[in-house]
Amino acid sequence: MRALLIIVLVAGLGWCGYWFIGASAHKRTVANWFELRQAEGWDAGYERVAVRGFPNRFDTTLTEPRLAAPQSGWGYEAPFLQMFSLSYKPHHLIAVWPVEWQITSPQGPWTISHDDARASIVFAPRMGFPLERATFVASDIQIDGPDALDVAEIRLAVERLPVRDAGYHLGLAASDLRPAEGLRKTLDPGADLPAVIEAIALDAEIDFDRAWDNASYGLDQPQPTRINLDRAEARWGDLRLRASGALDIGADGRADGEITLDAQNWRLLLDLIRGAELLSGDLVDQAEGVLGLLARLSGDEDRLKIPLTFTEGQMRAGPLPLGPAPLFRLR
Numbered sequence: 001m002r003a004l005l006i007i008v009l010v011a012g013l014g015w016c017g018y019w020f021i022g023a024s025a026h027k028r029t030v031a032n033w034f035e036l037r038q039a040e041g042w043d044a045g046y047e048r049v050a051v052r053g054f055p056n057r058f059d060t061t062l063t064e065p066r067l068a069a070p071q072s073g074w075g076y077e078a079p080f081l082q083m084f085s086l087s088y089k090p091h092h093l094i095a096v097w098p099v100e101w102q103i104t105s106p107q108g109p110w111t112i113s114h115d116d117a118r119a120s121i122v123f124a125p126r127m128g129f130p131l132e133r134a135t136f137v138a139s140d141i142q143i144d145g146p147d148a149l150d151v152a153e154i155r156l157a158v159e160r161l162p163v164r165d166a167g168y169h170l171g172l173a174a175s176d177l178r179p180a181e182g183l184r185k186t187l188d189p190g191a192d193l194p195a196v197i198e199a200i201a202l203d204a205e206i207d208f209d210r211a212w213d214n215a216s217y218g219l220d221q222p223q224p225t226r227i228n229l230d231r232a233e234a235r236w237g238d239l240r241l242r243a244s245g246a247l248d249i250g251a252d253g254r255a256d257g258e259i260t261l262d263a264q265n266w267r268l269l270l271d272l273i274r275g276a277e278l279l280s281g282d283l284v285d286q287a288e289g290v291l292g293l294l295a296r297l298s299g300d301e302d303r304l305k306i307p308l309t310f311t312e313g314q315m316r317a318g319p320l321p322l323g324p325a326p327l328f329r330l331r
Helices: 002-039 181-187 266-275 281-298
Strands: 043-044 046-051 056-061 067-068 075-077 080-086 089-096 100-105 108-113 116-123 131-144 149-160 167-179 195-210 224-236 239-249 255-264 305-309 312-316 321-325
Touching: 002 046, 002 281, 075 149, 089 149, 167 181, 224 255, 239 266, 239 305, 255 266, 266 281, 281 321
Parallel strands: none
Antiparallel strands: 043 067, 046 056, 056 080, 067 075, 075 100, 080 089, 089 116, 100 108, 108 131, 116 131, 131 149, 149 167, 167 195, 195 224, 224 239, 239 255, 255 305, 305 312, 312 321
């Protein structure tokens, strides 16, 4: 009996030591991460960090965290950020955001509020802690800023592909997006579409030049090398958009490949492009004539299925040149 008691006491003391060492490691990891961002020129800091949850959890709370990337104008700040993990599984984190936080941008500040927002993040328990999978769920989101928007729910999921160390499956779903009056007038000046965008969805596989790990979240981020777009879809009233295809991304961020766009009631899409001034009015008018001819040749004037071709930094919609293609670079 005495031997058993000694074993229990030794095990208990050992577990206590493990917890306090782990709590100190959590604090040190947070401090080191912010110090690295500061060394890269970020405005990065926090008021304090506390770790609680003895004996079975590490509950880490950052008070007043802030991050602002150098020169880009993008930043983040919040009253707090909480991260929870089981003490015997520290590589699996649950992150919880406050009900309101702020993002700054070159266009101005946004305030994000919601009923609930949380993420689950799992890292592989090996050198560098590469990302294995992550999910993010938020409900009843209000975005107030230069372009205000309400969203009923957002779900985001990322999972590393098992046969590709730097390949990830990405899924996104957002429902009942309600643009505020100003943004809606910009997108839909003729009020041809309903007040609510019913759904936006994305399903894709993305290869990067290296895996995402604990060294990937500063200025030197992994960059995409290939995008396999299985499905990108939007439903907004009578407008239905769907896209699929594949792009190879060069080191300079230029894409080569083809994305097939399937648009039901496609003229509504041109009205949105015209209203948002994404293309010049003359180019939109020219596109409407050419695309209308292609739709008539297909036998359905309201539905357009057309390849978007990316090559040598330029983009075309079927035979119609659209000008410079966007660069696929993370900054």
